[in-house]
Amino acid sequence: MKLLPKLTLLAIGVSALPLAIAGYSSLYIGQGALRGAIEENELTVAKQVAGYTESHIDNLLSILRVDAKIFDLTRSGTGANEGPSPQALLKFLELVYHQSDDFCAAAMFDEHGTQIGQAAYMENPSRYDAFSGHEPMRPTDVEGVQLMAPLGAALSNGQGMGPIFLGGPMRLPHVVLAVAFDPKLGGGRRILAAEVSLKRLANYVAGLASADTDVALTDGRARLIAAASRGGVGSLETIRLPGAREGEAPTGPLVAEYTRDGRRLIGAFAPVATWGMGALVDKTVAAAMLPVNKITLATLIWIAVSALVGFIVARIFAQRLSDRVSALVAGSRQIAVGKLDARIEPASRDELGELGAAFNHMAVGLEQAREKITQQTDEIKAWNQTLEKRVEDKTTELRQAQDLLFRSRSLSALGELGAGVAHEINNPLTGALGIVQLLIADLPAAHPARPLLQDLESEALRIRKIVQNMLRLAQRQSGHDTTPVDLARTLDDAVELCGPSDLATAGIEVVRNYATTPSVRGSATQLQESFIQIIQNARSAMKKGGTLTLETSLIEEKVVRVRIGDTGTGIAPEHLPRIFDPFFTTKGDRSGTGLGLSFVHRTVEDHGGAVTVDSSVGGGTTFTLTFPADEGRAHRP
Numbered sequence: 001m002k003l004l005p006k007l008t009l010l011a012i013g014v015s016a017l018p019l020a021i022a023g024y025s026s027l028y029i030g031q032g033a034l035r036g037a038i039e040e041n042e043l044t045v046a047k048q049v050a051g052y053t054e055s056h057i058d059n060l061l062s063i064l065r066v067d068a069k070i071f072d073l074t075r076s077g078t079g080a081n082e083g084p085s086p087q088a089l090l091k092f093l094e095l096v097y098h099q100s101d102d103f104c105a106a107a108m109f110d111e112h113g114t115q116i117g118q119a120a121y122m123e124n125p126s127r128y129d130a131f132s133g134h135e136p137m138r139p140t141d142v143e144g145v146q147l148m149a150p151l152g153a154a155l156s157n158g159q160g161m162g163p164i165f166l167g168g169p170m171r172l173p174h175v176v177l178a179v180a181f182d183p184k185l186g187g188g189r190r191i192l193a194a195e196v197s198l199k200r201l202a203n204y205v206a207g208l209a210s211a212d213t214d215v216a217l218t219d220g221r222a223r224l225i226a227a228a229s230r231g232g233v234g235s236l237e238t239i240r241l242p243g244a245r246e247g248e249a250p251t252g253p254l255v256a257e258y259t260r261d262g263r264r265l266i267g268a269f270a271p272v273a274t275w276g277m278g279a280l281v282d283k284t285v286a287a288a289m290l291p292v293n294k295i296t297l298a299t300l301i302w303i304a305v306s307a308l309v310g311f312i313v314a315r316i317f318a319q320r321l322s323d324r325v326s327a328l329v330a331g332s333r334q335i336a337v338g339k340l341d342a343r344i345e346p347a348s349r350d351e352l353g354e355l356g357a358a359f360n361h362m363a364v365g366l367e368q369a370r371e372k373i374t375q376q377t378d379e380i381k382a383w384n385q386t387l388e389k390r391v392e393d394k395t396t397e398l399r400q401a402q403d404l405l406f407r408s409r410s411l412s413a414l415g416e417l418g419a420g421v422a423h424e425i426n427n428p429l430t431g432a433l434g435i436v437q438l439l440i441a442d443l444p445a446a447h448p449a450r451p452l453l454q455d456l457e458s459e460a461l462r463i464r465k466i467v468q469n470m471l472r473l474a475q476r477q478s479g480h481d482t483t484p485v486d487l488a489r490t491l492d493d494a495v496e497l498c499g500p501s502d503l504a505t506a507g508i509e510v511v512r513n514y515a516t517t518p519s520v521r522g523s524a525t526q527l528q529e530s531f532i533q534i535i536q537n538a539r540s541a542m543k544k545g546g547t548l549t550l551e552t553s554l555i556e557e558k559v560v561r562v563r564i565g566d567t568g569t570g571i572a573p574e575h576l577p578r579i580f581d582p583f584f585t586t587k588g589d590r591s592g593t594g595l596g597l598s599f600v601h602r603t604v605e606d607h608g609g610a611v612t613v614d615s616s617v618g619g620g621t622t623f624t625l626t627f628p629a630d631e632g633r634a635h636r637p
Contacts, residue, residue, distance in 0.1 A: 101133030507545020541568025
């Protein structure tokens with residue numbers, strides 16, 4: 001053999017060995033980098049799922065804590081140590097139930113673990129659009145609230161989460177959350193508990209999985225709460241977790257290769273330490289290393305070809321392969337530090353190009369998931385910022401409701417007092433008034449005692465008027481003599497009885513804005529007297545003239561509203577809360593008894609309606625009266 005063929009063979013042999021070593025080294029580095037990137041990505045996703053889970057549960061507990069602060073406002077008892085009525089407690093629990101679609105039932109317990117009142121839940125929430133997100137619950141399912149409630153943890157730590165179980169008719173993973181608080185108005189500690197569905201968490205987990213990557217959520221006993229490979233919802237079966245024995249969960253975040261159900265898996269686990277749960281992200285080793293296997297075949301082919309064309313070509317190929325794998329490693333590291341906008345430019349259409357495209361697709365999915373989590377976090381922060389304002393608004397509404405209840409009780413008590421006093425006062429008063437009137441009739445006009453007797457007669461008549469007004473407050477609408485009443489016509493009749501010419505002489509312009517409204521059922525006479533009382537008060541407030549506005553309208557579907565407004569002097573803010581109180585009057589000439597607006601309030605209440613007033617000093621006063629539309633039956637008083 002000549003030298004040229006020997007050198008050629010020697011060159012090929014010398015170039016083939018380094019080429020083989022370089023190719024193997026690059027393949028080994030690429031395999032390690034790819035596996036490291038996959039493990040880092042899996043651990044990142046697992047931590048994101050764990051963080052979202054912890055934030056989700058903390059948000060629900062925050063809702064319960066805020067709701068517990070307004071618990072005392074639902075009390076209807078008058079004693080400082082009395083608990084709320086069953087109806088008020090149920091309304092409060094219904095308010096808690098409506099705070100989140102994740103709540104299946106809400107209940108209250110005392111410090112001994114005894115349930116107080118009824119639990120709030122719905123057997124068929126899908127019938128109502130506003131509650132369609134809630135899961136249905138049967139009475140037997142609601143018993144799980146007391147059985148699974150973490151009462152001891154709530155009493156010792158202020159809050160707690162019970163064990164996860166399959167609850168409700170749909171047998172989905174549920175958990176009971178509880179918060180403990182001390183009522184401000186007396187009594188022992190109370191525990192507010194809510195059974196929560198983990199369906200939304202399961203749907204979130206299902207949305208993070210890909211074709212070859214499974215995402216799951218487990219509890220502290222390695223039971224499956226949710227899994228993307230099973231459609232989201234888990235069956236609480238015990239599974240094997242990486243780095244732990246059967247039925248146990250790792251104590252911290254880790255990535256490990258392990259075997260489950262006969263399959264070799266690469267799994268990342270991140271615990272939700274606060275609540276004893278964990279997030280699992282895994283894929284099979286075969287699926288994870290499939291791109292590397294393709295790269296291995298391609299590398300061997302190119303090593304063989306490069307051995308024929310020389311050392312330089314082999315080196316260039318090895319260097320190119322190393323650079324592309326390094327780009328994948330660099331992109332994976334950027335993803336690991338949170339730069340989810342990192343992308344790998346596709347250099348070719350081979351297996352590494354497909355791997356780069358898959359990497360870019362995974363980065364887009366992670367970025368979208370982070371944006372969604374950020375958006376939800378911002379929404380939670382905005383909710384927390386506005387929650388205090390909502391509590392204040394609800395507090396104001398509850399105080400107004402308490403004021404209305406107190407006012408109704410005051411009027412009722414006054415009516416009962418008037419009914420009892422009328423008999424005792426009217427008989428002797430009638431006799432005394434008759435004697436005075438006879439004396440006046442017998443005395444000559446110039447007699448010096450006649451003015452004194454006339455003053456006595458005037459005061460006796462005033463007493464009789466007060467007693468009559470008290471009796472009117474005691475007389476409630478019976479429902480037997482009620483008829484459909486046209487409110488616009490009744491307003492016009494009230495204006496006629498007040499004297500349109502007198503109003504015009506006083507410089508008062510009457511403006512009517514009547515809309516087409518249905519009739520209301522009631523007593524036209526009593527409603528007319530109420531309108532007259534308000535119009536006379538408006539006339540007294542507009543001593544220098546002004547505008548009297550009468551308005552009717554239909555609000556909602558079956559509620560008729562009447563507004564009577566004036567441009568008078570208005571009512572002072574310190575007097576506004578008391579204008580419906582019996583015997584309260586601001587008239588200094590003793591021309592009023594202070595029972596006129598009390599009678600208006602009782603009349604509107606007897607007709608199933610409500611009356612409110614808006615006023616400002618110098619800005620006029622507007623009375624708003626609302627009545628239920630006529631449905632062919634009388635309203636019960």
